[in-house]
Every structure is written in C-alpha cells, then in structure tokens.
Amino acid sequence: MKKIARIQEGHLTTELAVLPKLAIADLKKRWRLLYGREPPQRISRDLLMRGVAYRLQEQVFGGLKPAIRRLLERLGEDLAAGRPMRMAARRKQGSGTVLIREWRGTSHRVTVVDHGAIYRGKRYGSLSEVARVITGTRWSGPLFFGLRSSAKEATNGTR
Numbered sequence: 611m612k613k614i615a616r617i618q619e620g621h622l623t624t625e626l627a628v629l630p631k632l633a634i635a636d637l638k639k640r641w642r643l644l645y646g647r648e649p650p651q652r653i654s655r656d657l658l659m660r661g662v663a664y665r666l667q668e669q670v671f672g673g674l675k676p677a678i679r680r681l682l683e684r685l686g687e688d689l690a691a692g693r694p695m696r697m698a699a700r701r702k703q704g705s706g707t708v709l710i711r712e713w714r715g716t717s718h719r720v721t722v723v724d725h726g727a728i729y730r731g732k733r734y735g736s737l738s739e740v741a742r743v744i745t746g747t748r749w750s751g752p753l754f755f756g757l758r759s760s761a762k763e764a765t766n767g768t769r
Contacts, residue, residue, distance in 0.1 A: 622667065625666050626663055626666065629662060629663055630659065632659075634658065637655065637662055638658065640662045641658060705722060705723050706721070708722075709722065709727075709737075709756075711754065713745065718740075720737070722737075727739075727740050727751075729743065737755055738751035738754075739751070741754035741755070
C-alpha cells in the first residue's frame with residue numbers, strides 16, 4: 611500500500627468541513643490514504659466519513675490511551691468468543707482526593723497523596739494499609755473505600 615497521509619493541525623478544521631461534501635468514492639480514497647488499506651466493503655457513507663474524521667483528528671491530537679486500547683481489545687475478544695462483555699468501572703483517585711468511609715459507627719477521613727495516603731496525620735504507603743488500621747484485618751484499600759467493586763459484584767454473582 612501507499613504511504614499513509616499525514617495532516618497538520620492548521621488544516622484540520624478545513625479538512626473536517628469538506629468531508630460531508632465529498633462523494634463516497636472520494637471518501638474511500640481518503641480512507642485508503644489515511645489507513646493504508648481498503649475500507650470495509652459494506653461501510654455506510656456516514657461511517658466512512660466518521661472514520662476519516664476520526665483518523666484526521668487522531669493524527670493531530672493523538673490516539674487512544676494504551677489502557678483504553680487494551681480495554682477495547684479485551685471487549686472485542688470477549689464479543690468474538692461469545693463471552694459476556696465485562697467492563698468494570700474503575701475510579702481513580704488523584705492526589706488530594708479525600709475519601710470518607712464510615713466503619714462501625716465511626717467516620718474515617720483519608721487524604722490520597724502521591725504514593726500513599728494520610729490518615730489521622732500519619733502517612734501510609736497504600737489505602738490497604740489504612741483499611742487494615744481501621745478494621746484490624748486485611749482489606750483491599752480500593753475495595754474498602756468504594757473505589758472498586760468486589761469480583762462477585764462485578765460479575766453480578768455469576769462467578
């Protein structure tokens with residue numbers, strides 16, 4: 611195939627504005643230039659235009675983050691294998707986030723910092739350490755503070 615075409619940021623708006631006016635043959639030609647291969651045979655004009663627009667924007671602003679790409683690949687594999695697609699919601703806490711958890715009638719306040727957490731003025735290496743101090747037993751910190759659901763909940767009890 612031919613060398614894949616690149617676009618510069620200053621031309622993006624113009625390129626995107628032209629797409630709805632292009633004939634399907636011209637959109638397919640743009641697809642081949644941008645993707646370096648033939649478009650799918652039965653692709654609609656609308657989807658063809660969206661694919662070209664996405665690739666143009668991807669070249670200027672960058673593509674998907676690796677974690678999102680891996681998630682989509684895993685979901686595609688699940689679908690192809692006939693497995694139910696599972697997409698566990700992950701909530702990521704940034705530095706400065708304050709987590710509050712009530713445990714046995716007492717409210718516990720934890721501040722997330724880079725590489726750890728602060729609880730009652732003391733720094734801990736992880737949320738799991740804080741959960742252990744609060745409960746007296748081993749806990750997954752993210753699970754204890756509600757940042758992640760248990761495996762049983764994530765699969766609706768089917769595992």
